[in-house]
């Protein structure tokens with residue numbers, strides 16, 4: 001059940017701002033990102049329903065969440081095992097799963113979508129949910145590269161629609177980009193900011209511009225690394241080592257691409273290429289296309305630029 005709260009918003013000189021307090025969250029997509037968002041939301045006291053079309057993926061996601069939380073408990077509650085066990089039980093009790101998004105959104109305050117990076121698929125999902133979700137329910141997409149305005153256009157709740165862009169792995173990465181379109185209401189935006197804060201994340205505000213902040217800068221970097229490799233200017237191993245040791249990045253661009261998922265990378269790349277057909281930066285990458293065609297999506301399939309088996 002949602003309720004509203006008033007608070008004084010810093011920077012808005014004592015104007016009262018309302019936000020929906022989010023308790024019940026539906027997360028759609030039980031892959032890497034959806035499972036990570038579910039883990040963080042459940043362990044911060046939210047009632048979470050994780051939805052996927054594939055039941056096996058949901059079972060795997062729940063197993064993964066439990067495994068990750070056990071690692072957290074072992075570390076954080078090293079000298080308080082009982083409190084750790086209680087934390088784990090409570091967090092796991094907060095997670096339920098479903099393959100029927102339409103039925104579970106009926107009691108939800110927030111839908112966070114983390115499904116495949118495809119505009120039409122996201123629009124179809126939200127268009128359907130818009131017809132059955134309560135009026136107060138806020139919709140948010142975790143898209144990496146698509147326009148939130150375009151995704152929201154399949155609904156009649158443009159004022160209650162925004163972007164929540166999490167980073168992978170969600171339990172570790174501290175940032176959330178909160179995206180407002182020109183139609184997102186202040187109340188929705190404040191609700192999304194507050195939700196990010198409740199998850200323990202630091203948020204930055206972004207306009208609905210391509211790639212928001214992080215990916216607008218990350219995409220040319222990764223693309224340039226791939227072009228260097230394709231030209232034979234450096235091996236992927238050397239480029240990765242160079243960026244880790246030369247810049248202090250935790251992963252090099254090829255390790256990061258494998259970690260994000262080359263299928264997702266290709267969806268992003270194809271979208272930007274279609275939107276900017278004359279920009280040589282977005283010309284097709286033969287190496288990426290070949291790996292994806294071979295089903296080598298990176299860490300999640302056991303092979304991408306590198307082998308993980």
Ligand SMILES: CCCCCCCCCCCCC[C@H](O)CC(=O)SCCNC(=O)CCNC(=O)[C@H](O)C(C)(C)COP(=O)(O)OP(=O)(O)OC[C@H]1O[C@@H](n2cnc3c(N)ncnc32)[C@H](O)[C@@H]1OP(=O)(O)O
Pocket residue numbers: 068071075143144145166167168169170171172173215218219222223226250251256257260265266268269285288
């Ligand atoms: C290729 C063709 C070109 C195509 C062009 C398209 C380009 C598009 C570019 C955009 C991609 C966008 C993707 C997305 O929208 C945005 C992103 O998410 S970008 C990715 C951001 N993430 C990163 O940059 C991650 C960088 N890596 C790291 O920070 C670290 O390597 C790591 C993943 C945290 C792992 O750290 P390590 O030290 O190596 O390993 P440990 O195992 O010791 O872990 C440290 C610490 O973290 C905990 N942990 C690790 N993984 C998880 C997990 N999955 N869940 C929960 N916890 C995890 C682990 O337990 C350790 O905890 P501690 O013991 O320290 O408490």
Ligand SMILES: NC(=O)c1ccc[n+]([C@@H]2O[C@H](COP(=O)([O-])OP(=O)(O)OC[C@H]3O[C@@H](n4cnc5c(N)ncnc54)[C@H](O)[C@@H]3O)[C@@H](O)[C@H]2O)c1
Pocket residue numbers: 028029030031032033034051052053054057113114115116117118121125142143144145165166167168259260261264
């Ligand atoms: N991988 C990353 O590093 C990363 C980081 C930030 C944002 N994102 C974005 O998050 C989204 C998900 O990425 P991911 O890496 O978790 O992908 P993933 O492939 O790991 O998971 C996607 C899941 O969505 C499910 N799915 C597909 N269509 C569905 C539908 N209609 N209804 C319910 N479930 C459906 C699939 O079965 C799959 O389990 C994408 O939009 C991606 O761009 C990814």
